[in-house]
Amino acid sequence: MTSNRGxxxxxxxxxxxESERLIERLRDESIEPVPYLVGRKAVNFxxxxxxxxxxxxxxxxxxxxxxxxARDISNAxxxxxxxxxxxEIDEVHVVYTKFKSMVTQExxxxxxxxxxxxxxxxEETTGPPLPLYDLEPSANDVLDAVLxxxxxxxxFNCLLQAAASELAARQRxxxxxxxxxxxxIKNYTRLANEARQAEITQEISEIVGGANALADA
Numbered sequence: 750m751t752s753n754r755g756x757x758x759x760x761x762x763x764x765x766x767e768s769e770r771l772i773e774r775l776r777d778e779s780i781e782p783v784p785y786l787v788g789r790k791a792v793n794f795x796x797x798x799x800x801x802x803x804x805x806x807x808x809x810x811x812x813x814x815x816x817x818x819a820r821d822i823s824n825a826x827x828x829x830x831x832x833x834x835x836x837e838i839d840e841v842h843v844v845y846t847k848f849k850s851m852v853t854q855e856x857x858x859x860x861x862x863x864x865x866x867x868x869x870x871x872e873e874t875t876g877p878p879l880p881l882y883d884l885e886p887s888a889n890d891v892l893d894a895v896l897x898x899x900x901x902x903x904x905f906n907c908l909l910q911a912a913a914s915e916l917a918a919r920q921r922x923x924x925x926x927x928x929x930x931x932x933x934i935k936n937y938t939r940l941a942n943e944a945r946q947a948e949i950t951q952e953i954s955e956i957v958g959g960a961n962a963l964a965d966a
Contacts (some may be wrong), residue, residue: 750845750911751788753811758925760846760854760918761790764911767856768844783838785826787811787818787908803829812912819905827897830862839863841900845907846914851921854914859907861900 751761768791772782786792786805795802804825809818829838841862846854 750843750907751786751790751794751811752911752915753789753807755790756922757915757919758922760915761788764844764846764856765791765794767858771842771844771858780840783829785822787822811908812915814905814908814912816901816905819908820901822904823897823901826861827900843904843907845911848910848913848917851917854917859903861903864899 751764755761768784772784775782784795784800784802786795786802786807787809788811789807792802792805792807806818806822809815826838826841830841832838840860843859843861845857845859847857848854
């Protein structure tokens with residue numbers, strides 16, 4: 750997930766470098782990545798290097814992402830995850846920029862699918878047994894209905910994190926550019942004043958020298 754526009758410092762390059770590290774790690778594990786690109790910066794990066802990619806979303810807004818964008822991305826990756834044969838994929842990773850503060854934004858890799866189940870080994874309690882639940886429809890049907898929504902919401906969260914990071918990076922880059930411009934104005938104003946003062950001093954010296962020469966004559 751990158752931006753559509755520049756002038757945001759190293760925002761786009763940082764997330765692209767993180768994606769390159771992920772691709773290298775996956776290939777070391779004999780896994781061939783299938784990129785899905787969000788943002789014009791990522792698309793241009795792949796097109797310039799003539800690299801293939803499965804699908805791209807380059808016209809959608811990245812600084813104010815709509816939920817429809819997250820749903821489209823979710824549908825695409827879930828269809829590929831559930832497909833069989835040549836278009837089948839085994840894992841889904843999202844590379845985005847996590848917003849921590851206006852000063853700190855870090856590229857992150859999030860594995861969406863398969864969902865990692867954490868087995869919490871807790872000590873048995875002496876309380877009453879936990880109730881058993883009956884699901885209607887079946888648990889598999891509930892999971893099939895909930896899973897697309899879960900993936901879409903996680904992707905939407907990543908899009909919002911990336912959008913906040915992009916705006917913070919752009920604001921910081923614009924402040925740096927403004928500060929640099931003000932420093933240049935001060936430096937060139939001082940140089941211009943020094944040059945003007947030197948010219949005035951030279952003219953005064955010539956006038957005084959000419960007046961002294963006339964007086965001596």
